[in-house]
Amino acid sequence: MPPPSLPIISDVVEKGFCCGCGACAGVCPTTSLALTLDKYGELKPGLGTGCISCSLCARVCPFLNGNANETTIAQDKFGGQTGLQHNAVTGVSLDAYYGYTHDADARWAASSGGLTTWLLSALLKSNQINGALIVAPTGKSAPLFAYQIARTPEAVMRSAKSAYYPVNVSEVMRTIRETPGCYAVVGLPCVIKAIELARKQLPVFRDRIVFTVGLVCGQLKSSHYSNYLARRVGVTDAVKHACYRKKEHGRRASDYLFQCETVSGQVSRSLPFHAIGHVWAHDWFKVHACNACDDVFAECADIVLMDAWLPRYAEEDRGGNLVLVRNSELDRCLRNGAAKGDIHLEPLAIDEVIESQRGVVQNKRYGLQLRLDLMERQGLSVPTKRSFPSSMGATKAHGIQGLIFKNAVRLKYLANNLTRNAASSDLAPATERKLKMIRTVIRAQTRLASWLGSCPWARADMANLPLERQRCKFF
Ligand SMILES: Cc1cc2nc3c(=O)[nH]c(=O)nc-3n(C[C@H](O)[C@H](O)[C@H](O)COP(=O)(O)OP(=O)(O)OC[C@H]3O[C@@H](n4cnc5c(N)ncnc54)[C@H](O)[C@@H]3O)c2cc1C
Ligand code: SF4
Ligand code: SF4
Ligand code: SF4
Known part of the structure; x- marks a missing residue:
């Protein structure tokens, strides 16, 4: 008998919205689901034998519509x-x-x-x-x-x-x-x-x-991120321990260090966050x-x-x-x-x-609306999300900042897809070149947006906004 078609596989995993939490497998009464890393270095459940179509897996999935x-x-x-x-x-x-x-x-x-x-x-x-x-x-x-x-x-x-x-x-x-x-x-x-x-x-x-x-x-x-960091600190052996948040006396807590240890016991040099800030800010290797x-x-x-x-x-x-x-x-x-x-x-x-958490809120609330739009254009089905009002374009300055923000979200989404599709932790030279270009454009846009935020014309324009909406400015 062919295996049943499960909503978590057809509507979540195959549509690219599985975060790999594993709750579906955790509640399955027949242990029919198991999680493994896919080619993107992301965890995904796969269906084995024994499923009794109880639908529990669907009812606990955080990404299933409904x-x-x-x-x-x-x-x-x-x-x-x-x-x-x-x-x-x-x-x-x-x-x-x-x-x-x-x-x-x-x-x-x-x-x-x-x-x-x-x-x-x-x-x-x-x-x-x-x-x-x-x-x-x-x-x-x-x-x-x-x-x-x-x-x-x-x-x-x-x-x-x-x-x-x-x-x-x-x-x-x-x-x-x-x-x-x-x-x-x-x-x-x-x-x-x-x-x-x-x-x-x-x-x-x-x-x-x-x-x-x-x-x-x-x-x-994804797991490719850890491989990438290991390469950045010169490690080619398998890694058995990674520390992403090492602290150092006198160093600000936000500039934490990455360090890893190989299976042969070699401890790598440390890599400060400021050297890889763009990897976070521009969504490289993001699930x-x-x-x-x-x-x-x-x-x-x-x-x-x-x-x-x-x-x-x-x-x-x-x-x-x-x-x-x-x-x-x-x-x-x-x-x-x-x-x-x-x-x-x-x-x-x-x-x-x-x-x-201003940056995170902007990305996960206002950026979300733009990414959902991009997903729809790519022919992906779009998950149902709560909707949040956007203050884009409430004033002239806001409108320009909004346009810059929209473009940055698009570029970050592109960077995410480029790094996600990288076959291994090594980024191909062509990918590296594209990522470098994206970084340069985003950096220039960010400077323009922050100048806009500080120039007297824009400040006067912003001052007309209620405080709550001023907080939503984009950079
Ligand atoms: C993937 C990720 C993204 C994050 N993003 C942000 C962010 O954008 N802004 C922000 O302010 N904070 C973020 N955090 C939280 C932040 O890094 C700290 O975990 C938090 O401040 C708690 O610090 P602490 O010193 O109290 O934790 P500690 O006392 O150091 O304890 C760490 C705890 O985190 C748990 N933990 C570690 N990794 C994971 C994981 N992958 N999944 C679930 N639990 C885990 C451990 O079990 C442990 O209980 C993020 C954490 C993770 C894992
Ligand atoms: S952003 Fe964090 S909470 Fe949201 S799906 Fe990804 S891992 Fe989960
Ligand atoms: S439908 Fe029930 S038995 Fe089948 S995989 Fe899901 S939880 Fe397991
Ligand atoms: S429950 Fe978690 S692991 Fe299972 S399909 Fe949904 S998001 Fe993926």
Whole structure:
């Protein structure tokens, strides 16, 4: 008998909108789905034998049209709590903070201020959870990182730092189904959305996953990104460990370093972020589904943590976190930690949280509209997304900035496709030449747009806009 046609394969994977979260495989009762890296270095599920057409995989997919969106999920989950405020960009929240752990070693080992590691450890120590689903190095070259279940604070500590590498939750979700207990899950917004959909579908996940810890996400990189970085630091051997966010005394936290170790034990030189900033800013090696993602602040998560990218914190070499809390129990946990002197916590306005992620918000909200348009023109079917008002063209200056922004989004989409289609980590000379040209044009446009933002004519023009729309300026 031919295998059944699954909506997640025909409508999500084959249409290019699978983010590789693995929730479909994690809920499958017959373990018929398995995730593997495709030629683009992105994780995708494939159907094996035994499918009983139960449709569970479809009902938990964060990218399948027709499933609840982030706003609806968040309303169902948090609606009715007292003290909840709503913001169109961040979703709902109880409180916002800047903070970091007072454990100097843990802060130094973390991506930002180490509050994610601290929070999970605190929940384990107080027996509020028996395990945390974290992403940690495997010590192997393939995969370099994987979801694992940490049952001690020491194991949580080994997961410190962000892994810009494809990982999926299928295995750990299967373990949760088989092993009673209370768990917390750390994840990117799409993973947290999938977990929330799974909690709605299956009581076993509703009962056992008691906290979801989101991370703000601008984009995820394919596995080719890590190969590319390894080549940039002169490594040709297989890599067994990669650190994307090494800190250095006296170096601003945002200029973190990449370093890797080969299977033969050779430790590479360090590569600073400023040397590869364009790879992030221009979407090289970005997982294609991220082009269709509109959730910046993990709107379905109980808490979301991010980097403290505000000018007054970004100079700090030890790093810091901004935090949005939506669950009162986690809010209490943070406040208790601060009262005991374990962590530093200071209240912050939501506007400042948004300001810290301005580029990501522009890209995932206003850029999204342009990318969806490009996808339609390419003959791709376009996923249904929440719609967000755009302030493009509200004034003369805004209109010109909007045109520049549109062009930059197009060029970034092109750069993403060029690097995504690169057969291996080595970019062909012709691809390199095209990417160089794209970089030059975007740089010139960015200068023009920022000059426009500072010239008196444009400033006067902008001043006529309500404050809320001024914040949406494009560069
Ligand atoms: C792909 C990606 C994109 C991001 N984009 C942004 C952004 O645009 N802006 C921003 O402010 N912050 C972003 N972050 C979040 C930021 O890098 C930090 O993870 C966050 O500030 C928490 O820092 P911390 O010091 O508290 O974490 P730590 O205490 O260092 O703990 C790190 C935690 O992250 C988890 N983790 C690591 N990699 C992954 C992964 N791939 N998927 C799921 N969990 C993972 C680990 O399990 C661990 O619990 C991104 C993170 C990732 C993984
Ligand atoms: S339809 Fe059900 S059995 Fe078939 S792959 Fe999906 S989850 Fe598994
Ligand atoms: S659930 Fe996740 S891995 Fe499965 S098809 Fe949907 S996006 Fe892809
Ligand atoms: S940008 Fe969206 S789809 Fe991509 S990894 Fe982040 S949350 Fe997932």
